[in-house]
Amino acid sequence: MSPLLDVRNLRVAFATDGGPVTAVHDVSFTVQPGEVLAIVGESGSGKSVSLLSVLGLVDRRRTVVEGQATFRGEPILNLSERVLRRIRGREIALISQDPMTALTPVHRIGDQIAEQIRAHERVSRQAARDRAVSLLRDVNIPMPERAVDRYPHELSGGMRQRAVIAMALSCNPALLVADEPTTALDTTVQAQVLDMLRRLSAQHDSSVVLITHDMGVVAEMATRVAVMYAGRIVETGTVAELFDDPWHPYTWGLLDSIPPLTGARPRRLPSIAGMPPPPGRTEPGCPFAPRCRAAMPVCYLPPPEQVAGGHRALCVLDAPARAALRPPRVAA
């Protein structure tokens, strides 16, 4: 099956006062139809920037985007705004992180949804509004007939994020890019919104790229995972591969920071010492080496890639070395 979105060797650099700073180095990933790809990493790791630059939503005057990306087999990178406009919203929809600021404050929810539908399809005002109502019903907003006429500030954060999701789904997109969709929400609302997102993306036959820093969300939602660190994908594989047998020491750190459900409760959760390198770093070696507990002199050279099937990691450690440092967890 050919991938829906195929990104190869993506490099993104921002112009700053101190010269160009590369935020994304040589990132490649694919999204297959119907799958949920989670991109995990801490803030500043380049996960949002990678996707936004594929969609052309970065500031073009100050950003250089290089590499190849195809959507349904057609090149999509650096297309003109005119052409991208037909893809955005209809084929690829975006759910942003903060529902409080993602909707224009001065327009009614229903009008904002209908506006997107009418930008892509020739339908009457009334038909667009009716579709907005049924979309709001699908995302479990109570009394959708009345909610369409509400302004964003009249809804709670969870309700707003549902409205944003309804808007994203309004044109049946083939791909949903969800940029930390639950980070700004209460924990109880998070689970509801995630459940709904999973159900609706399946219903609409949409693939999802889920950008998150929360391994819990990854475990719940994703089919495949890409772990990003300092603008590089350091490890990628299926959820089972990554959770059961993580290869990269950074992934170990991420997984160890999840509180265990069974056994004795640790007094403190382990954390990864140190800080991520500043953007604009130019050393060729592994960017995680300064923080890595398995670091060795060879890590200051460009790291080789370990590959087994779809599971890849940018690390010098091979299977025996890994086994010595971190025995694979036994399935419970």
Next chain:
Amino acid sequence: MLATIVARLGQMVFVMFGISVLVFLIFFATPGSDPAARIAGRNASPETVAQIREDFGFDRPLPVQYAVMMKRLFVTQDLTSFVNRGQKVIPEVLDAIPATLSLVSGAAVLWVLGSLTVGVAAAALRDTAVDRGLMILSLIGISAPVFWLGEVMNLLSQSRYHDTWLFSWVPGLGYVPLSDSVSGWFKALVIPWITLAVLYIGIYGRVLRANLIEAYSEDYIRTARAKGLSPTRIMLRHALRTSLLPFVTMFGLDFGALVGGAALLTEVVFGINGIGRLTFHALQNLDLPVILATVIYASFFVVAANALVDVLYAVIDPRVRA
């Protein structure tokens, strides 16, 4: 929405009462000065001063004095100027209002349309030559003093090029009432309108550009782009609408102040007998009754314009609606 408007108008009446009390106190209850002597003007005879003291009740308590003054201002409207020997003050102010209102309203239309165009064009073409050119022109407009600009306009349209096709239509200086001749009113005011508007087009255009550029960094603009909307729609429906609040605030303040007399320089340069000129002459002659009337009148317009701004807020931004 209607409740908001009614509440705001109620507040407006209250504020105006407060202003009238304050103005009254400043003029007539300042310690160490005799209000009767000040109303009588320079070199008044003792009989006149005594007569005024009797008429205005300056020997009675302050609230009574205030009531007498307000009655003469608003009810009987028989406040007279002693400097100008019995000239009734209120008709004088009422005569000056249409000229000033015509001048400022016409200029306001020009500066709102002009600055919207400048601001939107500059923000849409940000960092291009058009943007830079418009911003430099705005700065020139802001720095050109209105009296100088007015005199240059007069020089060109009234003398140098008056006989050419370009300016032969321009009538002599002065105001032509709208009721006399619509075309005459328009011709007499076009050049004053442009002169007065240039400064404000510059200021408002620059402020609007800055607000639009700030709006473009907001998440909802990225959402709008991700929805696949056209750039025009994003600009007008999403960015401009949310950027109008500071614009409207400034408009209320400037419009109120200009109608209240701040258009003085333009009025003087173009020989328009408006509120600004009236106040100016009254100040030169220390004509207290006229000053009092124009100050109260000016405050009325400032307050009214701000009430209008608050109503506009509610129209523009649903979050302001109670």
